[in-house]
Amino acid sequence: QSALTQPASVSGSPGQSITISCTGTSSDVGGYNYVSWYQQHPGKAPQLMIYDVSNRPSGVSNRFSGSKSGNTASLTISGLQAEDEADYYCSSYTSSTYVFGTGTKVTVL
Amino acid sequence: EVQLVESGGGLVQPGGSLRLSCAASGFTFSIYWMHWVRQAPGRGLVWVSRINPDESSTSYADSVKGRFTISRDNGKNTLYLQMNSLRAEDTAVYYCARHGSGSSGFDPWGQGTLVTVSS
Numbered sequence: 001q002s003a004l005t006q007p008a009s010v011s012g013s014p015g016q017s018i019t020i021s022c023t024g025t026s027s028d029v030g031g032y033n034y035v036s037w038y039q040q041h042p043g044k045a046p047q048l049m050i051y052d053v054s055n056r057p058s059g060v061s062n063r064f065s066g067s068k069s070g071n072t073a074s075l076t077i078s079g080l081q082a083e084d085e086a087d088y089y090c091s092s093y094t095s096s097t098y099v100f101g102t103g104t105k106v107t108v109l
Numbered sequence: 110e111v112q113l114v115e116s117g118g119g120l121v122q123p124g125g126s127l128r129l130s131c132a133a134s135g136f137t138f139s140i141y142w143m144h145w146v147r148q149a150p151g152r153g154l155v156w157v158s159r160i161n162p163d164e165s166s167t168s169y170a171d172s173v174k175g176r177f178t179i180s181r182d183n184g185k186n187t188l189y190l191q192m193n194s195l196r197a198e199d200t201a202v203y204y205c206a207r208h209g210s211g212s213s214g215f216d217p218w219g220q221g222t223l224v225t226v227s228s
Contacts, residue, residue, distance in 0.1 A: 034213035051214030
């Protein structure tokens with residue numbers, strides 16, 4: 001149950017697009033279309049942003065989108081806004097358990 | 110409003126036990142899978158355990174297997190996590206989360222309860 005690999009930090013200017021990668025193995029990310037993404041602001045509980053690789057829950061901005069290729073999933077935030085500054089975690093199902101990514105701090109310059 | 114509220118955290122000595130509770134409201138608790146996820150101070154999220162609606166299926170992370178037990182009381186709309194043989198590395202904020210309906214995401218999450226294992 002090793003954590004999925006994410007870049008420690010990603011930054012961008014307001015209005016720009018950024019992409020966060022999430023790399024696993026064929027036993028987790030590559031083996032199932034059950035990748036989710038979570039946003040966490042400091043001192044707050046995580047919030048679901050993307051589920052099943054590319055689906056957005058109601059209420060989540062369409063500036064957030066997800067995709068997957070092989071063992072790597074990606075979260076793209078377009079039209080970056082100040083409120084997007086937060087930590088982001090990916091998660092994948094893997095044989096009756098789940099694994100989270102190492103987390104990425106997004107900074108809006 | 111769908112809501113999850115954790116309780117039961119606190120300071121416990123190494124080797125001790127603690128039971129966390131997660132009170133659910135605003136939805137039909139008895140038909141959802143439920144999860145526990147923890148986050149050590151300044152660290153990332155770690156999945157801990159899950160349970161199916163009728164308690165017939167449970168899963169655990171290797172790091173807690175044999176020490177933690179997940180359970181639920183559908184009549185009380187409450188999820189539990191019994192934690193035994195606690196170690197310093199179990200120190201974390203523990204969140205409960207609902208498994209999505211027809212999806213793999215966890216939504217919503219509770220506000221979390223802090224467990225500190227220290228002498």
